[in-house]
Amino acid sequence: MRSRRRREQRHDRGALPLQVLAFIAGGFVLLSAVRVISGADEITSSGTLAVTLTATMPIALAGLGGLWAERAGVVNIGLEGMMIMGTLGAGYVTYHHGVLAGVLGAIAFGMIGGALHALATVIFGVDHIVSGVAINIIAAGIAGFLAEAWFTDLPGGGPTQSPSLADPGKINLSFLSEPASNLEDKHWFLVSDLASVVEMFTKNLSVLTLLGLALIVGSFFLLWRTRFGLRLRSCGEAPEAAESVGINVYRYKFTAVMISGGLAGLGGAYLALVSTSGFQVGQTQGRGYIGLAAMIFGNWRPTGMFMGSGLFGYTQALPFRDGTHSVHALLLVVAGLLVAVAVIQWLKGSRRNAIISVVLGAVFLTWYLTTDIVPADFTKMAPYVTTMLVLAFAAQRLRMPAADGRIYRKGSSG
Known part of the structure; x- marks a missing residue:
């Protein structure tokens, strides 16, 4: 019992760095080995990794927004709608006032959605899911209506899209990216793959990507290393106890949901300014839900x-680089991961789950050995299938904030 309590306390202080680093390192070594075995060089190329990072960031920003809200005890299924508002704000404000104003406008538009969600759930006690779904529907309708009103008569614009927008700017460190590119071309085991990572971060790296990464790191330190973060998380774990020591639970919840909306809006700005070159109706394509x-x-x-966002971004990016060949090589990656999961489950004493993982690993290995390509339809489905499988395997270790989604009323006893 004591050891379990210690583990929960360690988990509540944030992710365990050594475990996370070991997981990332092991996965990267596996990818490098599969690249050498299969000859699918694109699975770790700098081009694939760059597209992966671009696909990952808007999902990660939406997910970070959801994390802020849910750590304060508010389920934010309205992330999709707040992202939609962010794309609209980025499109309109960037065209008229420039990139910096456009990014701030996207954050402000997202925060409007966050404020509506906070008003409904925190102040009026509306069911969190109902409020989030309503915001998604309202945001989609508002975006379609305002896009037609704002962009139709602009040069290069139309009823469903804005004119082309300015780029936020890119960072190029050629003294690092060029040697890394030369190493990548040699296709050495692990060395060339690490060179691809260096090139990804030193060639055509968007300023908004750096901002997003900084916000993820900053959120970790703010939520787990400051008094403010401790108080905010206490509102999602035990709001009545937080109230008893003088914490204004309403204020912390409202603040968290506003920040959540702003981060989702920034994810929308990323879509409009980096992933594409302008606003388009429907360009979020469910990324808010994937972020959740x-x-x-x-x-x-x-x-x-x-890491979860990166997994989805990778499976989304890979088909664009080498089509069915690279996705076919992923079958071998999945087989290796399932074997690793089986070993871990066996060591933990979960024999049944270990056997299931081995059987599934054998299925994917057989699929890889008996085929040369993966059907195009499966290639398109890969990101969503991957998300479902990952959530299914991760479900056993999840622990949501204790008061997440619960309607809180001041003075209640829980």
């Missing part, structure tokens, strides 16, 4: 959330 899934996969912690 990534947050759950990450056990309501920033590092795990970012």
Whole structure:
């Protein structure tokens, strides 16, 4: 009992750095080995990793927004709608006032959605899911209506899209990216793959990507290393106890949901300014929901959330680089991961889950050995299938904030 309590306390202080680093390192070595075995060089190329990072960031920003809200005890299924508002704000404000104003406008538009959700759930006690779904529907309708009103008569614009928007700017460190590119071209085991990572971070790296990464790291320290973060998290774990020591639970919840909306809006700005070159109706394509899934996969912690976002971004990016060949090589990766899961489950004493993992690993290995390509339809489905599988395997270790989703009323006894 004591050891279990210690583990929970360690988990509540944030992600365990050594475990996270070991997981990332092991996965990267596996990818490098599969690249050498299969000859699918694109699975770790700098181009694939760059596209992966671009696909990951808007999901991660939405997931980070969800983490802020849910750590304060408010389920924010309205992330999709807040992202939609962010894309609209980025499109309109950037066109008229420039990139910096556009990013701030996207955050402000997202915070409007957050304020509505906080008003409904925190102040009026509306069911969190109902409020979030309503915000998603309202945001989609508002975005369609205002896009037609704002962009139709602009040069290059239309009823469903804005004109082309200015780029936020990119960082290039050629003294690092060029040697890394030369090493990558040699296709050495692990060395060339690490060179691809260096090139990804030193060539055409968007300023908004750096901002997003800084916000993820900053959120970890703010939520787990400051008094403010401790108080905010206490509102999601035991709001009545927090109230008893003088914490204004309403204020912390409202603040967290506003920040949540702003982060989701920033994710929308990323879509409009980096992933594409302008606003388009429907360009979020469910990324707010995927961000919510990534947050759950990450056990309501920033590092795990970012890993989940990266997994979805990778499976989304890979088909664009080498089509069915690279996705076919992923079958071997999945088989290796399932074997690793089986070993871990066996060591933990979960024999049944270990046997299931081995059987599934054998299925994926057989699929890889008996085929040369993966059907195009499966390639398109890969990101969503991956998300479902990851959540299914991660479900056993998840622990949401104790008061997450519960309607709180001041003076109640819980």
